[in-house]
Amino acid sequence: MQSHKIKRSKSINLSNMRKSFSVKPLALGVAAIFLSACGDEQEATVFTNVDECTNANPEFAEQCKTAYEEALLEAERTGPKYNTQSDCESEFGNNQCRVVQRDSGSFFMPFMAGYMLSNIMSPRGYYSQPMFTSYSRYSPYRNRWIGADGYDFGDQRTRNMRVNEKALKPKPTVTKTMSRGGFGSSVRAKSSWGSSSKKGGWGG
Amino acid sequence: MLRVSIPERANWKRKAEEFGFKFHTMYGEAYWDESAYYQFSLQQIEDDLEAPTEEIQQMCLEVVDKVVNSQELLEKFQIPELFWQQIADSWHKRDPSLYSRLDFAYHGKGPAKLYENNADTPTSLYESGFWQWLWLEEQVNGGKIAKQADQFNSLQEKLVHRLATIAKHYDIDQMHFACCQDTDEDRGTVQYLQDCAKESGLQSDFVFIEDIGLAECGSFSDLQNHKIETLFKLYPWEFMQREEFGESIEKACVNWLEPIWKSILSNKALMPMLWRLFPNHPNLLAAYFEDELNQAKETKLVKKPIFSREGANISVIDKGKTVLHADGPYGEEGFIYQAYYPLPQFGNNHTLIGSWLVDDQAAGISLREDSSPITQDMSRYLPHIIL
Numbered sequence: 001m002q003s004h005k006i007k008r009s010k011s012i013n014l015s016n017m018r019k020s021f022s023v024k025p026l027a028l029g030v031a032a033i034f035l036s037a038c039g040d041e042q043e044a045t046v047f048t049n050v051d052e053c054t055n056a057n058p059e060f061a062e063q064c065k066t067a068y069e070e071a072l073l074e075a076e077r078t079g080p081k082y083n084t085q086s087d088c089e090s091e092f093g094n095n096q097c098r099v100v101q102r103d104s105g106s107f108f109m110p111f112m113a114g115y116m117l118s119n120i121m122s123p124r125g126y127y128s129q130p131m132f133t134s135y136s137r138y139s140p141y142r143n144r145w146i147g148a149d150g151y152d153f154g155d156q157r158t159r160n161m162r163v164n165e166k167a168l169k170p171k172p173t174v175t176k177t178m179s180r181g182g183f184g185s186s187v188r189a190k191s192s193w194g195s196s197s198k199k200g201g202w203g204g
Numbered sequence: 205m206l207r208v209s210i211p212e213r214a215n216w217k218r219k220a221e222e223f224g225f226k227f228h229t230m231y232g233e234a235y236w237d238e239s240a241y242y243q244f245s246l247q248q249i250e251d252d253l254e255a256p257t258e259e260i261q262q263m264c265l266e267v268v269d270k271v272v273n274s275q276e277l278l279e280k281f282q283i284p285e286l287f288w289q290q291i292a293d294s295w296h297k298r299d300p301s302l303y304s305r306l307d308f309a310y311h312g313k314g315p316a317k318l319y320e321n322n323a324d325t326p327t328s329l330y331e332s333g334f335w336q337w338l339w340l341e342e343q344v345n346g347g348k349i350a351k352q353a354d355q356f357n358s359l360q361e362k363l364v365h366r367l368a369t370i371a372k373h374y375d376i377d378q379m380h381f382a383c384c385q386d387t388d389e390d391r392g393t394v395q396y397l398q399d400c401a402k403e404s405g406l407q408s409d410f411v412f413i414e415d416i417g418l419a420e421c422g423s424f425s426d427l428q429n430h431k432i433e434t435l436f437k438l439y440p441w442e443f444m445q446r447e448e449f450g451e452s453i454e455k456a457c458v459n460w461l462e463p464i465w466k467s468i469l470s471n472k473a474l475m476p477m478l479w480r481l482f483p484n485h486p487n488l489l490a491a492y493f494e495d496e497l498n499q500a501k502e503t504k505l506v507k508k509p510i511f512s513r514e515g516a517n518i519s520v521i522d523k524g525k526t527v528l529h530a531d532g533p534y535g536e537e538g539f540i541y542q543a544y545y546p547l548p549q550f551g552n553n554h555t556l557i558g559s560w561l562v563d564d565q566a567a568g569i570s571l572r573e574d575s576s577p578i579t580q581d582m583s584r585y586l587p588h589i590i591l
Contacts, residue, residue: 005589007249007354008568009337009361017334017399019224140222177417177425182449183439186413187384 019150044118046131046145046159053117060120065086067128071115075130076100078148082108093135093142110134114145116153116161205312206243207550210349213238213342225335226232234329238339242571242588244312246519249569249590256487257306257559260318261479263485265564267477268295280493281473282510282537284445291465299463300370302436303329303363304561305570307579308487313343315486316557318478319542320508324462324470325438326387328585330396330559332385332570333359336587354590357568359560360400366562367397368404371424374459376434378407380426381420382492383438385412390438397436400480413439420456420535434459440510441467442537472508472540490543497541504544509534515580520544530578546577554579 008040053064081100082088088097088108097108130148133156135139146151148163153161213219216238220228228236271277272292283291305326310316337357343349371377382400383390398408411426419425424432435458437444444450445467453464466473475491480489492500507519509532516532521541548556553573560567574583 007246008340008357009333009359012334012337012360013403014338016403017223019222019395142338143308176420177429178420181414182417182418182453183444183447183454184384184412186443187413 015140015152018033044116044127044161046114046116046153046161048114056058057120063120063126064117065127067117067120068115071128071130072112074128075112075132075148076109079112079130079132080148080150084108091135091136091141092132092138093139096135116145205248205310205548206512207240207553207555208243209240210238210343213339213346216339219338220335223338224395225330225392227392227516230389230582233582235582236335237573237584237586242584244356244588244590246354246590250313252310252313253559253569254309254502255555256308256316257561258564260321260487260534261304261561261564262305263478263482264321264323264469264474265390265475266481270453270481271468271477272296272465276325277477281468281471282470283467284440284450287445287453287464288452291467291514294460294463298364299460299465300373301463301466301563302366302461303563303567304466304469306561308557308559309547310557315558317489317545318475318487319489319556320368320472321468321469321474322558325440326436326558326560327393328570328572329359329393329560331585332357332558332560334396335362336570336585339587340589346416347425348542349589350354352591355568355588356552356590359562360566361566362562362565363400364403365396365468367401367406369563370461371404371406374404374434376459377405378409379434380409380411380432381435381436381438382411382416385414393436394436401578413437416449418449418456422452422457424449424458426454433457434461436461440470440511440513442471472510472512475508475542476540489545492541494539494541494543500543502539502543505541506544507539507541510537515578518578520577528578530576530580547579561591 014125045056047064048066050068053068054061057064080091082097085097085099085108088110092110097110098108100107110132112130113133115128116131117126117128120126131153132146133144134146134149136142141152143156145156145158147153216418219230219416225236228234271281272295275288278288280589303326303580304323305328307319308316308319309319310321337355340349340353340355344351344353371379379401382452383394385393394410398410401408409430411428411432415427416432417425417429424435426432438462441462441464444453473493476493476496478485479491490502492502504520504522507521509517512532512534515530517534518530519526520528547556549555552575554575554577556572556574556579558572559571560569569588571586571588572579572583573586574580
């Protein structure tokens with residue numbers, strides 16, 4: 001050997017490379033919050049019900065209740081959705097899923113297992129988001145707190161965590177989107193060509 | 205450089221599921237193939253691939269510098285006039301680039317010959333940076349490959365580092381990522397970059413190319429109406445420049461990855477330009493624009509469209525006769541010609557080496573095998589080791 005320098009990545013954090021859900025949900029939520037090793041962080045707590053929150057914050061019973069209700073709505077809006085009960089249960093465990101009816105049809109979603117709350121005492125308002133967990137032996141998320149997008153917030157026994165404050169700030173929003181679909185037409189044109197090219201991708 | 209057979213890991217398909225590698229088999233055919241691997245010596249890697257990769261990158265940047273300042277060349281590169289100034293500005297500001305893949309024909313000795321530069325939307329990134337890394341780790345742990353074996357593959361490490369540098373450059377803590385709908389492979393590639401972005405402390409949001417919106421204020425927006433400030437797009441510049449939103453690119457003021465100056469590199473016109481600036485360079489094949497064909501001394505040439513992907517529309521021409529041709533939807537912007545130089549063969553396999561760059565640094569290789577001398581979209585991916 002000419003040199004002793006290692007020519008491959010020294011280490012890769014495998015748990016960070018595992019994908020959110022082993023069965024792909026029909027729809028995924030958006031990451032509302034994320035933990036970070038550095039930066040401006042603040043405390044957040046996971047509660048499994050309103051009473052837990054009220055016991056910990058007796059003077060904020062009203063906020064505990066509202067935050068819970070908001071998280072429930074958010075869970076239904078952004079939580080993972082599956083076509084079949086068995087897909088959902090293989091990820092979250094037996095009897096951990098419920099059927100949801102929509103105009104577009106029905107699908108299966110895990111029950112909300114708790115809600116994360118931070119800034120409850122702040123006059124600027126608190127922040128909450130739904131938490132899920134898995135009881136399935138086949139899921140890497142067994143006994144973990146999971147966000148709607150599959151983000152792993154850690155062991156279910158841990159209730160207090162530090163979250164990145166930057167992630168709480170609202171993202172810049174545009175005033176009004178006038179039109180969509182102005183990119184992507186070349187793909188449609190070239191995909192309609194012939195059959196010998198089997199893949200749809202446009203990378204090289 | 206050897207091709208060595210090895211038993212597959214018994215549980216690799218379950219592992220692939222666990223890690224979200226969804227495109228290891230496509231349309232019933234194997235894409236990821238671990239029934240064999242390629243073995244290189246450290247000298248082959250360092251002298252014949254790593255060093256030339258970094259040298260060629262510098263040569264390519266010299267081409268960019270020439271082309272942005274020449275109207276005649278920008279026309280030859282088939283870049284619409286609307287973008288000339290934007291490309292020059294982006295180049296003069298040195299807008300940071302993320303990654304590229306140079307494709308080489310290399311026979312294990314002698315100089316590797318550059319086929320082309322995938323500077324804008326290279327794929328097979330996840331397979332290279334993560335999946336073949338994991339393969340080596342597990343084959344070594346299982347005692348199937350010698351402990352001292354290494355791999356030319358610091359891709360993931362370098363991508364994480366580079367994304368952090370780019371975030372600092374633009375003073376951002378969030379990026380948007382985009383690819384087209386209905387392709388597991390492209391989505392997987394972009395997801396991998398999102399994973400790398402997360403490792404470097406960035407928040408990421410995803411939007412499909414087709415879902416990008418144009419806002420009243422001139423910005424681009426995602427489906428939540430969030431402004432797109434920084435966008436990694438696995439979608440070629442030459443398409444975007446010719447589509448409806450193309451004319452809105454300048455006003456949208458996006459931090460683009462790849463930056464728009466890379467339109468000059470992800471373009472087959474690069475090949476004759478390299479040959480013009482660096483004639484007879486050992487790692488280059490002679491290459492000509494259509495109007496320079498009279499200078500060609502070679503009797504066997506490969507005809508490539510200025511814009512094309514995955515080997516589409518490439519022909520091999522011998523003494524003026526087409527002897528091999530791959531179909532495809534490209535070619536309307538014209539062609540370039542490159543001296544014929546075959547890929548090495550291992551059994552019935554024709555093997556192409558992709559050599560990765562993260563910014564200007566060589567970061568590893570990937571190997572693709574095809575049963576045809578033209579590597580196309582259904583070629584297989586094989587891992588490699590250094591021993």
